[in-house]
Amino acid sequence: MVRVARPGDEAEILRMIRALAAYEREPDAVKATEASLQAAMFGPDAGVHAFIAELDGRSVGLALWFRNFSTWTGTQGLYLEDLFVDEAARGRGVGRALFRALAGEAARRGYQRIDWAVLDWNIEAMDFYTRIGARATRGWQPWRLDAAGIARLAAEG
Incomplete structure (x- = not known):
């Protein structure tokens, strides 16, 4: 049901990223392309990894x-x-299977943590994370320096 992403999966990964962006009310925010995903995940400097969940031979989930x-x-x-499960596949154990794959990977590598962020309005996701044994971290706020901020700061030279 869950497998490691491999070259050739870029179109399905991008489809799920776009579906997640739409769910998160940011449908036009995705700038990734199949080519950028290929480079990030399978190129010589690849540092991004993914698990894909499949049901009946089709991709239905992404971690x-x-x-x-x-x-x-x-x-x-x-x-x-990103964690995403197609709407039609939700409630069928796909999210839990993806997290089991993540936990297995972390354990094999000797990692001590799996971290992520969740939108403050996504109560269903928070309930799921609680059910699998996760907890919200308190006292920390996520912050980001975006491309425009990076450019401004770098230009200070």
């Missing part, structure tokens, strides 16, 4: 992740960038 690092544990970990 896209990359490595992070905790100075407190002194180990790398997984940062889950």
Whole structure:
């Protein structure tokens, strides 16, 4: 049911990323392309990984992740960038299967953490995460420096 993403999966991965963006009320935010996904996931400097869930021979779920690092544990970990399950496949154990694959990968690599963010209005997702044994981190706010901010700061030279 869950397998490691491989070259040739870029179109399905992009489809699920776009569906996730639509669900998250940002349908026009996706700038990724099949080519950019191919480079990030399967190119010489690949640092992005994914698991794909399949039902009846078709892709229905995605867990896209990359490595992070905790100075407190002194180990790398997984940062889950995107978790998506097609609406028709929800409630069938696909999300749990994707998280089992992530946990197995983290355990094999000796990682101490899997981190991710969830939108504050996505109560269904939070309920699911609680059911699988996750907990919300308190006291930390996610912050981001976007492309325009990076350019401005880099230009300060």
